[in-house]
Amino acid sequence: MEKSSTALEIRGFLQLDAYLKKKFGKTPVYLEIEAPLSGLELSKQLEIDRDDIEVIFVNGFVQEVDYILNPGDRVAFLPPGCPGPYRIALGFYGKNQGNEANFKIKNK
Amino acid sequence: MQKFIRINMTTLQSTITEVPEKYVGLGGRALTSSFVNDEVIPTCHALGKNNKIIFAPGLLSGTSAPNSGRMSVGAKSPLTGTIKESNTGGSSSQMLAKLGIKAFVIEGKPDNTTFYVIKLDINGVTIEEAPAEILGGCGNYEAIRILGEKYGKHVGIALAGPAGEYRMPAANISFKDPEGNIRSAGRGGLGAVLGSKNVKAIVIDETGAGAVPIADPEAFRAASKVFSKAILDHPVAGTGLALYGTDVLVNILNEAGGLPARNFTAGRIEHNDNISGETLNATITERGGEGKVSHGCHKGCIIRCSQWYPDKQGKYITSGFEYETIWGLGADAGIEDLDAIAYIDRAMDDVGIDSIETAVAVATAMDGGLIPWGDGKAVLQIVEDMAKPTPLARIIAGGAAVVGKVCGLYRTPVVKDQAIPAYDPRAIKGIGLTYATTTMGADHTAGYCISGNILKIGGFIDPLKKEGQIEYARAMQIGTAAIDSTGMCLFVYFGVADNPGGYQALIDMINAQYGIQLTSDDVDELGKTVLRIERDFNKRAGFTNAHDRLPEFMEYEPIAPHNVVWDFTPEEIDEVMKF
Ligand code: SF4
Numbered sequence: 001m002e003k004s005s006t007a008l009e010i011r012g013f014l015q016l017d018a019y020l021k022k023k024f025g026k027t028p029v030y031l032e033i034e035a036p037l038s039g040l041e042l043s044k045q046l047e048i049d050r051d052d053i054e055v056i057f058v059n060g061f062v063q064e065v066d067y068i069l070n071p072g073d074r075v076a077f078l079p080p081g082c083p084g085p086y087r088i089a090l091g092f093y094g095k096n097q098g099n100e101a102n103f104k105i106k107n108k
Numbered sequence: 109m110q111k112f113i114r115i116n117m118t119t120l121q122s123t124i125t126e127v128p129e130k131y132v133g134l135g136g137r138a139l140t141s142s143f144v145n146d147e148v149i150p151t152c153h154a155l156g157k158n159n160k161i162i163f164a165p166g167l168l169s170g171t172s173a174p175n176s177g178r179m180s181v182g183a184k185s186p187l188t189g190t191i192k193e194s195n196t197g198g199s200s201s202q203m204l205a206k207l208g209i210k211a212f213v214i215e216g217k218p219d220n221t222t223f224y225v226i227k228l229d230i231n232g233v234t235i236e237e238a239p240a241e242i243l244g245g246c247g248n249y250e251a252i253r254i255l256g257e258k259y260g261k262h263v264g265i266a267l268a269g270p271a272g273e274y275r276m277p278a279a280n281i282s283f284k285d286p287e288g289n290i291r292s293a294g295r296g297g298l299g300a301v302l303g304s305k306n307v308k309a310i311v312i313d314e315t316g317a318g319a320v321p322i323a324d325p326e327a328f329r330a331a332s333k334v335f336s337k338a339i340l341d342h343p344v345a346g347t348g349l350a351l352y353g354t355d356v357l358v359n360i361l362n363e364a365g366g367l368p369a370r371n372f373t374a375g376r377i378e379h380n381d382n383i384s385g386e387t388l389n390a391t392i393t394e395r396g397g398e399g400k401v402s403h404g405c406h407k408g409c410i411i412r413c414s415q416w417y418p419d420k421q422g423k424y425i426t427s428g429f430e431y432e433t434i435w436g437l438g439a440d441a442g443i444e445d446l447d448a449i450a451y452i453d454r455a456m457d458d459v460g461i462d463s464i465e466t467a468v469a470v471a472t473a474m475d476g477g478l479i480p481w482g483d484g485k486a487v488l489q490i491v492e493d494m495a496k497p498t499p500l501a502r503i504i505a506g507g508a509a510v511v512g513k514v515c516g517l518y519r520t521p522v523v524k525d526q527a528i529p530a531y532d533p534r535a536i537k538g539i540g541l542t543y544a545t546t547t548m549g550a551d552h553t554a555g556y557c558i559s560g561n562i563l564k565i566g567g568f569i570d571p572l573k574k575e576g577q578i579e580y581a582r583a584m585q586i587g588t589a590a591i592d593s594t595g596m597c598l599f600v601y602f603g604v605a606d607n608p609g610g611y612q613a614l615i616d617m618i619n620a621q622y623g624i625q626l627t628s629d630d631v632d633e634l635g636k637t638v639l640r641i642e643r644d645f646n647k648r649a650g651f652t653n654a655h656d657r658l659p660e661f662m663e664y665e666p667i668a669p670h671n672v673v674w675d676f677t678p679e680e681i682d683e684v685m686k687f
Contacts, residue, residue, distance in 0.1 A: 013359045014352060017386035027381070054343075060365040060376075060669050062571075076363045081348025082356065083413075083602055085555060085584055086531065089538040090364050090571050 003030050006071035008042070014079045016052060023047075028074075038066045043077060054080040055095050064095045110210040115226055115233060117305045118157065118216030122233035127210045133624070135167035137193040137592035138638050139211055140182025144191050145641045147213075150649035154186035154297070155275055155304040157217040163204070163266070163310075166595010170205025170320040171328070173617050174336050175597040177202045177406035179283075184649070185296035186304075187277045187465070187507050188524045188549040191645040192296035195553070195592060197405030197428075198283030200264035203314040204228070205595075218306045223273070227259065229313040238308040245270045245495035247458035248282045248290055255309060256288065264312035269460015270495040272299030276505035278465035279303065282457065289427050290457040291405050295526065295551060297507075299460050323623030331616035335600075338610025339410060344602035349413040350402045352385030354431035357530070358438070359384045364571065365669045366535035369439045371475035372521045372528070375535050375667040383438035383446050388417070388429065391446065397422015411599050417450050426454040432552070435530040436467020441474055441482065448484030455491040461505055466491065468508040468527035476515020478503075519661045524549035524651070533658055534667045534674050536571050541581035541676065545656045545684045547642035553598060555584030572672055578683045586687070589642075590635030594618065636687055643685065653682050 003009055007030040012020040020027050023046075031045075039056040043065070055062050057076040058069060069075055087093065112131070115122045131139055140162045152158035161183040168176040179201035185192035204212075207230065214226070223238040239258065242251040248269045255265055264284060271279035279299030280292040322328045339345045348356055358380055361367040365375040381387060392399040392415060399418035404411075405428060414428045429450060437449045456463045470490070474481045478500070479490070493501035503514055508527040512520025521528040526549025533540025542555035569576045591598060594614070604610030615626050646655075662674035 011359070011363070013363075014348060014356060014386065017359070017384070018390065057363040060363060062364070076359075078360065080343035081352075082360050083344045083349050083354065083599065085539070086357065086360070086364075086536065087602075088569055088580065089531075089536045090360075090366075091569055094569060 004032065007032050008069060008071070009074045010042070010046070011076040012048070013076060014081050016048060016077050016079055019048070020046070033069070033071050036068050036070050038068055039063070039075065040066045042069060042075065048077055052079045053077050054082070055092050062091045062095050110208050112210055113212035113228070113233060115212060115214045115235070116216045117214060117218050117224070117307065120218070120224075120235050122235070124232055131210065135169070135210075135593055136164055136178070136180040136595050137182070137195070137589060138634060139164040139593070140180045140193050141191060141638055141642050141645075143211070143213065144182045144184065145645040148184050150184070150645050152184060154184045154189065154301060159184050159301055159304070160213055160215040161298065161301045161305070162211055162213045164211040165201040165205040167593060167618055168621065169201040169595035171322065171617070171621060172408065173332050174339060174408055174410045175600050176595045177408055178595050178597050179204070179293070180592060181281060181293045181298050183298055183301045185298070185549070186275070186300045187297040188526050189649060190524055190547060190549060190651060191642045192298060192548055193592065194281070194293035194295050194298050196281070196283050196291050196293040197409070197597070198264065198285045198291040199406060200266055200283055200312050201595060202407065203264040203312045203317070205320050206314050206317040207312070208317070214302070214305050214307055217304065221306070223306050223308040225255070225309045225311060226307060227311045227313065230316040242308060243273065247495065248460055249458055251309070252284050252288055252290070255311060259311045259313065262313075262315075264314070266310040267460065268299045268302040268308055269458070270497070271459050271461040271505055272303035273308065274497055275300040275303045276461065276494065276497070276502065277510070278462045278469070278505050278507045280460055280462045282460045285405055285427070286407055291428060292457065292462070294462040294464065296548065297462070320621075322621050324620040328617055328620035331613045331620055334609055334613035335604070335617060336410060338604050338613065339600055342602060345411045345599060349411055349599060352389050353413050353415050353429065355383075355385035355388050355429065355434050357385070357431045358435060359386065361435075361531060364535065365667070366532045366571070367435065367439050368521070368530070368532045370442055370481070371440060371471045371519060372532065372667070373519075373665070375532050376669050377439050379444045382444050383434050383449065385431070387446065388415070392417060395420060395422050398424040403427060409597065411597070413599060419447070425450045426457065429453055430463070432530045433463040433467060436464060436471065437484075437487065440471035441467060441487065443482050443484040443487065445484060448488070452484065452488050452491055455488055459491060459494045461491065461494055464529045465507045465527045466504060468521060468529070469504045469506070469511045472508045472511045472517065472520060473504060473515065475519065476511065476517050478511070478515060519659070519665070521659055522550060523658060524655055526550050532667055534662055534672045535670055537574065537676070538569060538571070538577040538580045538584075540658055540674055541577055541681060541684050542585060544658050544681050545581065546585060547639065547646055553588065555581055555588055572670060574676065574680070578680060581684045582687060585639060585684075586632060586635035588635070589638035590631045593634060593638065639685070653678070656681055656685075
């Protein structure tokens with residue numbers, strides 16, 4: 001499907017890249033939406049595990065997972081695992097404070 | 109007693125002494141930079157007899173501490189004219205530490221054209237003429253094989269490849285890894301310094317060496333356990349880097365609009381899926397054979413961000429296939445095929461040239477009309493020609509600044525004549541401040557350490573705004589300077605930064621090894637001292653604050669998709685190094 005002006009353009013990174021490619025055949029995935037919805041709601045529609053999201057990108061900016069998405073937005077789901085000082089430089093740290101799936105240690 | 113070795117290439121004599129008192133507590137970058145500032149005439153020619161090159165394992169190298177096998181190499185850089193520390197994996201650091209060698213220095217310069225092999229072992233230093241077969245353009249893979257036959261398969265090897273032998277400003281020093289493949293002390297042209305001293309190779313034989321002494325083994329073991337757990341429990345180290353390598357950053361930087369493309373004229377590409385870490389992983393998995401998605405560049409690495417990338421038949425092409433190389437060739441130079449990039453990466457390792465400087469030089473040359481955009485075949489040929497070398501190969505190996513001048517370009521992405529890597533400073537401002545002010549010329553690893561005080565600042569950072577960026581760039585550089593002195597791979601810091609126990613465990617390991625009582629404040633102070641020493645050298649070499657600037661075009665050429673320019677004032681930039 002090609003992108004219409006109202007469709008969300010969706011990508012996934014790390015393991016979510018293979019996941020979306022398997023589920024939809026290729027990425028980016030285009031999804032028509034009629035009304036705004038949150039990143040979290042979209043992740044549920046796509047059956048993405050909550051623990052697999054540290055932050056989302058919306059139109060090139062890092063946002064928290066419940067950020068509101070509008071028709072036409074470019075979205076990407078990013079699991080925990082991005083290395084480097086970039087996670088700070090790109091603003092992850094300000095956006096994932098309340099997020100259980102952020103890059104803080106999970107005891108295994 | 110730890111040894112301090114000096115090898116004089118003018119007289120072909122060596123001396124082994126105790127470690128000078130002032131260097132006793134130092135390792136890695138703290139030691140190499142202190143020594144260079146103490147003994148190298150800052151205004152000397154980097155390829156002349158007055159430059160000296162020093163190799164120093166980190167403080168924890170040779171112990172069982174995870175990821176502690178990195179080595180620092182220091183000298184005055186022929187690329188930048190500044191002080192330089194370049195850092196590598198491979199087997200040599202741990203072997204030197206086990207031999208009790210705190211550091212070895214190569215100084216002077218023979219007045220003939222004979223090339224030598226320096227051998228370090230339990231009996232001291234031997235200097236021999238290099239075998240003719242490894243000279244005059246012999247690739248590093250073949251040279252490692254030949255030296256392995258002569259000196260034993262188990263030895264550690266550091267090499268000036270053909271690019272180093274021909275004293276090209278972007279030449280690296282190539283190090284043998286545990287499987288006989290290649291790791292590099294990449295940046296700043298230190299391979300040319302080795303070549304200028306007619307040293308073709310350094311062979312390290314640890315036969316007969318004992319274990320590195322540990323003052324308090326029990327405390328060391330306990331701290332090492334906490335440290336390993338902090339790393340392995342962390343999603344960055346435990347899965348992100350292990351599965352996708354550093355190339356995981358292609359998609360992320362592309363999405364953020366900070367992936368410099370077509371010689372820094374855009375911040376995003378359309379063919380990111382061809383060259384992403386996710387595709388790298390899928391390709392290696394699908395091809396099988398000798399491919400491995402995860403591999404360590406030295407014994408004891410538990411993160412294993414490296415990989416073995418195979419061809420379509422499953423045969424090994426290259427390892428340590430890094431984000432910055434793939435970005436440079438794939439996005440900045442527009443080569444859309446990952447296999448083509450892999451063959452160029454192998455050729456760069458084989459000839460011994462810095463893959464970041466070369467990739468950016470290539471993209472600059474494409475902008476200047478010397479090479480067609482995206483032409484992987486042409487680039488492979490040029491890199492192979494560095495072993496001859498042809499005039500075009502020499503121009504590219506001169507680095508991005510030389511290429512920009514030769515092509516008459518104003519858009520030359522360098523700071524202090526070193527190519528800007530992989531992260532566009534207009535879209536990621538904090539990184540830009542680091543590029544501008546680092547003592548080494550544009551260097552992404554100069555601000556890599558995520559420490560506790562950065563996390564405090566980190567909550568407020570917006571990549572396109574100025575707030576908090578000066579403090580961020582300062583704290584990152586201080587932390588990194590300290591970490592580069594431990595012998596630890598920088599990637600451990602993603603793990604320990606989020607776990608205060610992990611950071612303390614690192615300091616506890618150093619304390620247990622040396623029987624000392626460092627605190628985290630002491631470590632912070634060490635980082636500041638290292639930066640002050642390096643800035644002192646640069647100042648005496650003629651560098652001023654006016655050199656701490658990004659290329660001017662970034663101030664007036666906005667970068668898509670965010671359409672932003674570099675907007676820090678000189679006064680703001682100068683704040684970074686005020687501490
Ligand atoms: S994480 Fe990567 S760079 Fe660091 S020691 Fe391991 S393989 Fe080498």
